Each structure stands twice: as structure tokens, then as C-alpha cells.
Amino acid sequence: MHSVTGSFVRGIFSGAVHGSLIFPYPDPLDRRDPGEAQRVGRLIDRLREIAHDLVDSSEFDAHETIPEPIVQALAAGGLLGLTIPEAFGGAGLSPSGYARVFGELSRIDASLAVLVGVHCGLGSMALVQYGSPEQQARYLPMLARGETLAAYALTEPETGSDAQNIRTRAELSSDGAAWILNGHKQWIGNGQRAGVIVTFAQTPVERGGDRVSRPTAFIIRPDMPGFKVLGTVQKLGIRGSTQAELLYEDLTVPLDHVLGAVGKGFAVAERVLNGGRLSLAAGCTAGAKHLLHEMTTFAEERVQFGKPIIDFEITQRKMARIAADTYAAD
Numbered sequence: 001m002h003s004v005t006g007s008f009v010r011g012i013f014s015g016a017v018h019g020s021l022i023f024p025y026p027d028p029l030d031r032r033d034p035g036e037a038q039r040v041g042r043l044i045d046r047l048r049e050i051a052h053d054l055v056d057s058s059e060f061d062a063h064e065t066i067p068e069p070i071v072q073a074l075a076a077g078g079l080l081g082l083t084i085p086e087a088f089g090g091a092g093l094s095p096s097g098y099a100r101v102f103g104e105l106s107r108i109d110a111s112l113a114v115l116v117g118v119h120c121g122l123g124s125m126a127l128v129q130y131g132s133p134e135q136q137a138r139y140l141p142m143l144a145r146g147e148t149l150a151a152y153a154l155t156e157p158e159t160g161s162d163a164q165n166i167r168t169r170a171e172l173s174s175d176g177a178a179w180i181l182n183g184h185k186q187w188i189g190n191g192q193r194a195g196v197i198v199t200f201a202q203t204p205v206e207r208g209g210d211r212v213s214r215p216t217a218f219i220i221r222p223d224m225p226g227f228k229v230l231g232t233v234q235k236l237g238i239r240g241s242t243q244a245e246l247l248y249e250d251l252t253v254p255l256d257h258v259l260g261a262v263g264k265g266f267a268v269a270e271r272v273l274n275g276g277r278l279s280l281a282a283g284c285t286a287g288a289k290h291l292l293h294e295m296t297t298f299a300e301e302r303v304q305f306g307k308p309i310i311d312f313e314i315t316q317r318k319m320a321r322i323a324a325d326t327y328a329a330d
């Protein structure tokens, strides 16, 4: 195995498996950082108590929302500050610590995981990674306390994967005192109830002597003039997590609410989303492990043709396949 630098995942796309980038495989969290592992354990215990006392997934689904008392219980348990540094009142978890808690959230209820994931992993994370000291001091403590939820508004009706080409535009006001945003966002998790939203709009910038448009990230709040929630989306799954459609009509954003540099918003969008890829994968894997457990219990108890269905080869094949895939994902 020779030493290489770069990205293991990028290597796979070009047919090269750079093992030296991932081996020796990192120790598990409890060996690497026993203090953090203990904090993660306490957060998971609190989460299980909340789940036991308050979570009713069929109610979330039927009413297409996570009720406010649950958001307040998560806030009181420190579960809305998972990714926010301790200096701002959060838990300051590492990516693997956060992935563990997120896995447990997903096991309990996938809609709950989406609500917390958008708040901690997207909206708050953009401020953790790109906020100025003033922006962080102003917004992170309230987000860590869960006084309000955060959202992340990138997607538009015409622009999903091709996020560099969003159509929402931002122009400086004629007196240069504010940015004026016009555009339409959709699929925005927590968008109808968030108090802090990180959003993206094309701004005019100079590149090599030419005037071009490049995305810029902005922090917006629902009480800024020109902000409207058009409605929420009805879905067939994760119905308790709500995605909103937002309209910006001459939305007036103070200059100090630019997040990062003007014209560098795509880097903000991408880096924040990259962090979410580990936690989403951890959530899916924890959910799959839980379902395998539920399936096994059911297959042992369910009797057909005089036998538990787990005794039939076709059931065993299905379960073996799921167990192998889940193990590989884990």
C-alpha cells in the first residue's frame, strides 16, 4: 500500500482504491474520545426518555407535523445544539458523535430526524462553518437553546441538483444599504416555522474583468420585509417532517447578513451538504438495523402453514440479504 493524498471517494470514481487513505481504520468513538462517548450516551438516554414519553409516529404522520411540545423537549434536553460549539451553549459534537445521536433519532422516528437534521446539520452548521464572530454570537446561542429552529433554503422549483444555477437573485438596494432578494424556494425543511434561514441567491460579481452572476449565502429571518411562506408540501413518507415553499418578493436583507463572502455561496452550500452526507447515511443505517430487528421478531412470531415464517427458505434469504447489506452500510 503506497502513500497517497486526496480523496478516497474521488479515487473510487476513477477506479482507484487508495486504501492508505482509510487504513488503519479509525478507532471507535469510545476509544478515541471516552469523554465525548459519555456525553453522546447521555444525549441518547435523554432522547429515549423523550421518545418514550412523547413520540407518537402515527400522530406525526396523520397531522403532518412534529408538535411544539416535542421540539421544546428536544431543546430542554440539549438535542437542538448537537453540532453547535460548547462556547455558544451547544454540545459541540464531532461528526461521528453527531452521527451516533442522529442514528438514534432516525431509529425512533425518521420525521423527527429530518427536523433535527435540518436544524443542526444544515441551518446551524452553515453558521458554525461560515458565520462571522458577530453572526455566531447573535444566532448560535438561540439556536443551541432551541428557542427557534434553523432552516436551509437552496432548492427552487426549476433548480434542484444543479444548485449552482439557482434563479433567485440578490441586488444591492439603490442606496447600497441592503440586499434585495427575489425568488422562489421549495422543499425547505422547517421553512414554515424556522426563525433563522440560510438561503442562497445569485449576486453580480466581477470575474476576470467580466460582470457575472455567482451564488451568495444569506442569513434571513421570517420577519424581514418581503418574506412569505406559500404553503407546505404533502408527502407520502416522513410526513411529520414539513417542507415549505417560500417566496422572496423584494426581501430586504441587511448587509451584515451575508454569510461568507459575496459570490462564494456555492462553497457554503456544498460544504454544509457534504457534512450532512455522513449523518444521513448513519440515520439510514440505524433505521435499517432497527427494521431488521422488527422483521426478525415478526417472522419468528408469525405462523403460516403450521410454522413460523422464519423457517421458510425464502424468508431466510430475504433476511440474510438485508442483514448483509445493513452490515456493509454500518
Ligand SMILES: Cc1cc2nc3c(=O)[nH]c(=O)nc-3n(C[C@H](O)[C@H](O)[C@H](O)COP(=O)(O)OP(=O)(O)OC[C@H]3O[C@@H](n4cnc5c(N)ncnc54)[C@H](O)[C@@H]3O)c2cc1C
Residues within 6 Å of the ligand: 118, 152, 153, 154, 155, 159, 160, 161, 162, 186, 187, 188, 189, 190, 238, 243
Ligand atoms: C423530503 C425532502 C426534504 C428536502 N429538504 C430540503 C431542504 O431542507 N432544503 C433544500 O434546499 N432542499 C431540500 N430538499 C430538496 C433536495 O435537496 C432536492 O430534491 C435535490 O437537490 C434534488 O433536486 P430535485 O428534486 O429538483 O431533482 P432533480 O435535480 O430534478 O433531479 C431529478 C433526477 O435526475 C437525476 N440527475 C440530475 N442531474 C443529474 C446528472 N447530472 N447526472 C445524473 N443524474 C442526474 C437526479 O439524481 C434525480 O434522480 C428536500 C427534498 C426532499 C424530498
